[in-house]
Amino acid sequence: MSLEQKVMDQLKEAMKAKDEAALRTLRAIKSAILNEKTSEGFSGTIDEAGELKLLQKLAKQRKDSLDIFVQQHREDLAAKEREELAIIERFLPAQMTAEELRTAVEAIVAQTGAAGPGDMGKVMGVASKQLSGKADGKAISEMVKQILAAK
Template identity: 65%
Template sequence: MSLEQNINGAIKTAMLAKAEAELRALRAIKAAVLLAKTAEGSTGELSEAEELKLLQKLAKQRKDSLEIFRQQNRPDLAQKEEEELVVIERYLPRQMDEATLRSELTAIVAAVGATSPADMGKVMGAATKQLAGKADGKMIAALVKELLTK
């Protein structure tokens, strides 16, 4: 079942349950999917990888907004973003914990043959391909930098 079909079913359920926060997030996902499907150069259907990328983008937008609203002392807006983020993350694959990610990155560093911080680009290229959707890019970059400076 495609993401769009899952979202449509979840929207109906949220409407019946009168879950406003969930409905708001689901509608945002549906709008993003429709925009991506009708974008210029699009085939009209989204692959699983494109759906994943779209959800990651939406989650990142919510995280960034959440951070800004907290800095500006706007708990009302921060709460809305947090509620939407929780719903969006339900459709993303489970994120790796730091220990698992560290062991994966150690293996990638060894496979690439990186020895110094100058090799960070090679490691990041391999890591982002292999760990796409499984870990946050900022966390990957921080751990790779830490591993290469040891």
């Protein structure tokens, strides 16, 4: 089942339940899908990797906004962002824990033969492909820096 179909099914359920947070978020996801499908130079269908990338982008936007609202002590706006983020994360695969990420990055470092911080680009290229959707790019980058700095 495509992401668009899942969103539509949950949108119907949210309408029946009169769940404002879910409605707001699901409509935002639906809108992003429509924008992506109709963007210039696009074929009209989104593959699973494209759907995942789209959801990660939406989740990152919510996280960034949440950080700003928390810093500015705007709990009312932060609460909305938390609600939306929780709903978006239902569609994303489970994220790796810090320990799982460390283990995966250490294996990639060994696989690529990286010897120090100068090899970060080589490691990040492989890590980004292998861990796409399982971990945030920023978290992957930080872990690679830590591991390579220790070498």
